[in-house]
Amino acid sequence: MSATLEIGSLITSGPRIHRGRPIIANTGVTVARIVGWYQLGLSPEEIADELRHLSLAQVYAALAYYHGNREAMDADIAATEAEAEQLEAAHRAKVVP
Secondary structure: OOOOOHHHOEOEEEEEEEHHOOEEEOOOOHHHHHHHHOOOOOOOOHHHHHHOOOOOOHHHHHHHHHHOOOEEEEHHHHHHHHHHHHHHHHHHHHHHO
């Protein structure tokens, strides 16, 4: 008989890992990355197939975490996207003659 998996152990965060953003435990995969693929229309099964080192349970845990913390996650995702756009614009301004 296999051991029971503790759902709460699947997602973790810490100030030294991805700026404190939640990740799938023992991986470098952020919850936001899973959410991004899900929002693009990939099913949890397709995401697990793409990221073969993740189990389906880990993908579902990331999605459950997102849905349980949706407001904070959406704000963080929007802030990350805005930061990326600013960096890209700054880079273009320096590169373009």
